[in-house]
Amino acid sequence: MHLDHLPRQRLASLPTPLQPLERLSKALGGPQIWIKRDDQTGLALGGNKARKLEFLVADALRQGCDTLVTAGAAQSNHCRQTAAAAAASGLDCHLVLGGEPPAAPNGNLLLDQLLGASVHWSGPARRGETLERVVAALHDDGRHPYAIPYGGSNALGALGFVAAAEELRDQLRAEALQLDTIVIASSSGGTQAGLAAGLRLLDMEIELVGIGIDKGEAGDAPYREQLATLASAAARLAGSDTLFAEDDFIVDEGYLGAGYGIPGDLEREAIGLLARSEGILVDPVYTGRAFGGMLDQIRQGRWGADQTLLFWHTGGAPALFHHAAELAADVDTKERG
Numbered sequence: 528m529h530l531d532h533l534p535r536q537r538l539a540s541l542p543t544p545l546q547p548l549e550r551l552s553k554a555l556g557g558p559q560i561w562i563k564r565d566d567q568t569g570l571a572l573g574g575n576k577a578r579k580l581e582f583l584v585a586d587a588l589r590q591g592c593d594t595l596v597t598a599g600a601a602q603s604n605h606c607r608q609t610a611a612a613a614a615a616s617g618l619d620c621h622l623v624l625g626g627e628p629p630a631a632p633n634g635n636l637l638l639d640q641l642l643g644a645s646v647h648w649s650g651p652a653r654r655g656e657t658l659e660r661v662v663a664a665l666h667d668d669g670r671h672p673y674a675i676p677y678g679g680s681n682a683l684g685a686l687g688f689v690a691a692a693e694e695l696r697d698q699l700r701a702e703a704l705q706l707d708t709i710v711i712a713s714s715s716g717g718t719q720a721g722l723a724a725g726l727r728l729l730d731m732e733i734e735l736v737g738i739g740i741d742k743g744e745a746g747d748a749p750y751r752e753q754l755a756t757l758a759s760a761a762a763r764l765a766g767s768d769t770l771f772a773e774d775d776f777i778v779d780e781g782y783l784g785a786g787y788g789i790p791g792d793l794e795r796e797a798i799g800l801l802a803r804s805e806g807i808l809v810d811p812v813y814t815g816r817a818f819g820g821m822l823d824q825i826r827q828g829r830w831g832a833d834q835t836l837l838f839w840h841t842g843g844a845p846a847l848f849h850h851a852a853e854l855a856a857d858v859d860t861k862e863r864g
């Protein structure tokens with residue numbers, strides 16, 4: 528696989544740490560659990576989107592664009608890191624966010640504003656349905672916009688996680704560590720597809736389990752089909768003609784709860800357990816759900832005590848502050864009980 532010929536803008540602090548969760552693994556009495564700290568990629572409080580943006584922003588600069596345009600939910604981590612990448616690269620940033628403007632912006636939305644992004648509210652559409660309209664308006668104003676899809680999940684963005692597989696390979700060698708399974712939160716797909724492509728191209732035989740975070744939109748291709756298309760396209764950019772099929776992907780959609788961005792008991796318990804046993808924060812929307820799903824499967828005995836798991840922490844902590852009310856309620860109950 529070849530990535531060196533592709534333009535890449537250095538935005539993330541890499542490699543991110545690879546750490547054992549010794550206290551938690553012991554407490555659970557199950558497999559050995561390690562964590563990959565992509566919550567520490569830097570770029571305005573970390574997260575997985577920094578890896579994708581290294582390839583996307585480089586492409587924008589190569590094309591002579593002056594403005595990044597992307598879309599997401601009001602509390603999108605992707606939008607916050609895109610705003611930071613724009614600022615760090617001397618570009619303007621326009622964000623198309625789902626919902627209506629809140630009275631008091633907090634969490635990621637507050638950071639978007641501090642980072643200088645212009646926000647366009649799009650009502651019920653939070654996956655970039657109205658992105659093209661904003662791009663066209665910027666063209667009309669004489670700007671040179673560069674559109675980044677929802678979640679940064681196109682082939683170029685997914686390359687960030689092809690490169691991440693290489694980074695992991697080097698760290699596993701240095702630790703003399705062998706993994707059975709990687710667990711990751713999966714939503715717009717660039718992370719899981721890129722990582723799957725990277726693992727395959729490097730002949731790393733590790734099971735990759737995506738925990739589904741939200742249901743796709745009606746009319747979209749089935750999610751695992753989207754992952755296959757994206758992984759094949761990312762592999763092609765990396766110089767390989769490997770093709771992926773739906774069956775190459777495991778996505779567990781059993782933890783969707785009350786829906787996207789609505790934390791429940793699963794997320795609350797996961798956030799509290801990892802925080803109190805290891806001092807590490809996962810978020811209420813993505814990584815809390817994925818970590819909770821992994822804990823549930825460990826308790827069901829899916830992996831034996833002789834196996835080794837890696838939880839790939841994709842970030843998201845700024846949304847903790849947006850969900851303060853739901854999360855603080857949990858602490859209250861525990862103290863009274």
Ligand SMILES: *Cc1c(COP(=O)(O)O)cnc(C)c1O
Nearest residue numbers: 604714715716718813841842843
């Ligand atoms: C975007 C995001 C994900 C999901 O990554 P995709 O590439 O969209 O599947 C997981 N965790 C966090 C914190 C995210 O912001």
